[in-house]
Amino acid sequence: MSFLSEIIICPVCNRALNTIAENCEFCASFDPKQLEQVNSWIDLTPPISIQKKPLRTEIFRSFWISFFYEKILPPIWALGLRNYGGGIDQEIKEVLNYFGSNLKIVLDLSCGTGIMARSLAQSQLYEHTLAIDYSETMLAVLQQEIIKAKISHLNLTAIRADVEALPLQDNSIDAIYCGAAMHCWENPDLAIQNIYRVLRSGGKLYLTTFLQPLPSLIFRFFSPQELNEIFSNAGFLKDSLAIQSRGVYGIVKCTKD
Numbered sequence: 001m002s003f004l005s006e007i008i009i010c011p012v013c014n015r016a017l018n019t020i021a022e023n024c025e026f027c028a029s030f031d032p033k034q035l036e037q038v039n040s041w042i043d044l045t046p047p048i049s050i051q052k053k054p055l056r057t058e059i060f061r062s063f064w065i066s067f068f069y070e071k072i073l074p075p076i077w078a079l080g081l082r083n084y085g086g087g088i089d090q091e092i093k094e095v096l097n098y099f100g101s102n103l104k105i106v107l108d109l110s111c112g113t114g115i116m117a118r119s120l121a122q123s124q125l126y127e128h129t130l131a132i133d134y135s136e137t138m139l140a141v142l143q144q145e146i147i148k149a150k151i152s153h154l155n156l157t158a159i160r161a162d163v164e165a166l167p168l169q170d171n172s173i174d175a176i177y178c179g180a181a182m183h184c185w186e187n188p189d190l191a192i193q194n195i196y197r198v199l200r201s202g203g204k205l206y207l208t209t210f211l212q213p214l215p216s217l218i219f220r221f222f223s224p225q226e227l228n229e230i231f232s233n234a235g236f237l238k239d240s241l242a243i244q245s246r247g248v249y250g251i252v253k254c255t256k257d
Contacts, residue, residue: 003128004035004042004157007105011046011167041139041158044167056184056219057134060112066137070113070145088179092119095177095206098253101125103174107132109195110163110181114142114156118149120177121156130173131158132166166194175204182209183219192234199256205236207252214248227252 013024107130108117117131214221241254
């Protein structure tokens with residue numbers, strides 16, 4: 001896929017992976033044939049990211065968590081723990097409506113098993129959908145579900161990557177969805193800065209996370225004021241930033257100017 005070689009960068013030196021590697025072990029060892037894989041994901045996880053991460057991130061690499069995420073959580077969400085009872089189906093409708101149509105590349109970031117990514121691809125509203133997650137077990141389930149749903153690899157590409165070392169070119173993505181993941185990241189401030197960096201001008205972000213007064217024991221929960229500060233510091237202007245609270249469920253919608 002030639003467009004992948006145009007938007008993917010090395011997560012270590014930040015150069016395009018289709019350039020000649022100079023003094024970068026990751027670039028030197030990367031096989032460009034990975035970009036043509038159809039039965040697996042592209043691994044763009046930098047070596048430093050494989051070191052032990054906080055429990056709030058590492059827990060999602062468990063097989064049982066990926067199974068729970070795909071099979072058990074959706075009906076629980078629909079009971080009211082996510083989006084005030086609408087669950088993931090309501091969130092999918094909201095995201096499709098917010099993104100609009102005729103976009104080139106959309107991204108499901110920290111995609112988990114790719115429930116949203118699959119819906120974005122199946123909508124046929126976008127030229128291509130990227131699904132990025134740090135957990136290889138989540139991506140393994142995603143690949144199984146892609147096959148079951150008969151989604152073409154020409155419409156959906158899965159990538160293993162660290163949101164804090166996002167391997168995408170600046171200004172390369174038209175819209176990003178990030179569902180219930182920010183509170184799991186090691187460095188949310190850096191992650192949001194990366195999101196701002198890779199969005200094109202006019203690009204939209206739809207992000208959800210859980211809020212205080214939930215206690216930050218394993219996960220880091222935020223107040224709306226903290227979210228406002230993090231997104232503003234990343235570059236999003238306040239007049240293009242909307243933060244909604246639905247109980248302890250927070251929804252952030254913003255546009256890159």
